[in-house]
Amino acid sequence: MKLKIGTRKSKLARIQTELAIHKIQECMPEIETEIIPISTQGDKDKTTPLYAMPQTGVFIKEIEKALINKDIDIAVHSLKDVSSTLDDRLMLIEPFLFEDKRDALITKDHSTLKDLRKNAVLATSSIRRIACIHHVRPDIQFVNIRGNIETRIQKFKEMDIDGIVLAAAGLKRLHLDSLIDEYLDPSMIIPACGQGTIALEIRKEDKDLFSKLSQSSNQTLETKIEREFLSLSKAGCHYPIGCYAKFVDDQLQVHACLGETIEDCKFVSMAFDKIEYNKAASSIYKKIKEENI
Numbered sequence: 001m002k003l004k005i006g007t008r009k010s011k012l013a014r015i016q017t018e019l020a021i022h023k024i025q026e027c028m029p030e031i032e033t034e035i036i037p038i039s040t041q042g043d044k045d046k047t048t049p050l051y052a053m054p055q056t057g058v059f060i061k062e063i064e065k066a067l068i069n070k071d072i073d074i075a076v077h078s079l080k081d082v083s084s085t086l087d088d089r090l091m092l093i094e095p096f097l098f099e100d101k102r103d104a105l106i107t108k109d110h111s112t113l114k115d116l117r118k119n120a121v122l123a124t125s126s127i128r129r130i131a132c133i134h135h136v137r138p139d140i141q142f143v144n145i146r147g148n149i150e151t152r153i154q155k156f157k158e159m160d161i162d163g164i165v166l167a168a169a170g171l172k173r174l175h176l177d178s179l180i181d182e183y184l185d186p187s188m189i190i191p192a193c194g195q196g197t198i199a200l201e202i203r204k205e206d207k208d209l210f211s212k213l214s215q216s217s218n219q220t221l222e223t224k225i226e227r228e229f230l231s232l233s234k235a236g237c238h239y240p241i242g243c244y245a246k247f248v249d250d251q252l253q254v255h256a257c258l259g260e261t262i263e264d265c266k267f268v269s270m271a272f273d274k275i276e277y278n279k280a281a282s283s284i285y286k287k288i289k290e291e292n293i
Contacts, residue, residue: 002032006063006072009037010148015173016198017076019097024074027212036072038063042081048146056238057083060201064090067203074210075201079194079223080167082201084231090201093210097198098219099169101191101244103129105182106153107163112182113137113189120162123152129165131240131265132189132257149174165189169196187255187269190242193230197223218247221277225254228281233258240265243284250274256284266291 003024007017014035021033042058057064059081066072068089079092086092105113105122113133116122123145124130130142143161145152149170156164165184171177197219202210222245229243235258243256252272259265268287272280 001030002034003074004034004036004072005074005076006036006038006066007076008040008043008059008063010043012149012170012174013037013076016078016097019173020076020198020200023097024213036066038066038072045146057081064201067201070203073202073206077199077201079197079199079227080192082194082199084227084234086201089204091204091207093200093202094214094216094220094224096200096213096215096220098223099172099196099198100183101196102168102186103165103184103189103191103195104168104171104177104180105163105165105184106156106179107181108157109162110181111163113184116140116162121160123156123159123161123164126165126192127238127262128192128240128242128257129189131259131262132242132267133165134262135257135265135267136188149176153179167191167195186244186246187253188267190255190257190267191244193226193241193243194223222246222252225252225277225281229256229285232281232285243281245280247274252277252280254280254284256288258285258288 005017007013017035025031040059040062060077063075064087067075068087119139119141121141121143123143125144125146133140145155149166152164168183171180225245226243233241235241240257240259240262245252245254252274255269257265257267266288268284270284
């Protein structure tokens with residue numbers, strides 16, 4: 001059997017797809033694969049900040065359309081790009097390829113966030129990253145930067161700015177992590193929901209075909225909690241929203257942020273016994289809403 005696997009065209013997307021194929025073939029060695037590169041709206045528009053785009057799912061909609069039309073059999077996504085509400089005909093296989101969830105700071109003078117000069121300028125197109133950094137360093141200024149990781153790093157080097165914030169997972173998968181000056185504390189610079197996770201999307205009618213791929217682990221549960229918080233918030237890349245769930249020994253630690261603007265973004269941290277993980281997302285969401293009253 002041959003699977004057509006849809007993904008974005010960037011180098012990182014290709015690497016993530018090859019990682020997914022390796023995992024698929026571990027579970028289903030009889031499977032052959034063909035990678036189908038697909039351009040998305042988010043790839044074509046290289047200037048508009050993500051939070052200013054009129055719709056959500058700008059990195060996945062064209063791939064989902066190909067999946068629905070049966071031009072591909074399976075889609076590979078960065079989970080943080082996937083909306084909380086899917087088309088009724090589609091479903092996610094439980095996330096099964098994980099990497100570092102944190103954001104990373106690259107600077108020209110090898111500074112940490114704390115030590116950056118007053119009124120330093122950082123590049124990012126993420127309203128979540130802007131809100132989180134503004135919360136701990138309100139003096140820092142921001143400029144929009146778009147493109148794939150390599151393009152953004154090159155633009156940063158050419159611009160008269162101090163640093164750039166990127167997902168650590170992408171840098172590691174591209175073997176660019178030697179550029180990182182600081183891994184940002186995820187209890188303060190809260191990652192996107194599902195950040196660092198590669199997810200597979202399939203048609204519901206094909207669920208039985210891919211049953212061997214589903215798996216459960218603490219990392220899967222962490223990701224489910226982050227996605228549940230995203231779903232409860234009904235927010236996307238237009239709003240500053242993040243959630244970081246982590247099992248430490250027998251305790252679940254959850255840090256989250258949510259707001260309508262950079263200035264009104266609220267930050268909450270809670271801890272739960274492991275057996276209480278199923279109420280973590282709703283408890284965090286409730287606490288944030290209470291802070292807005």
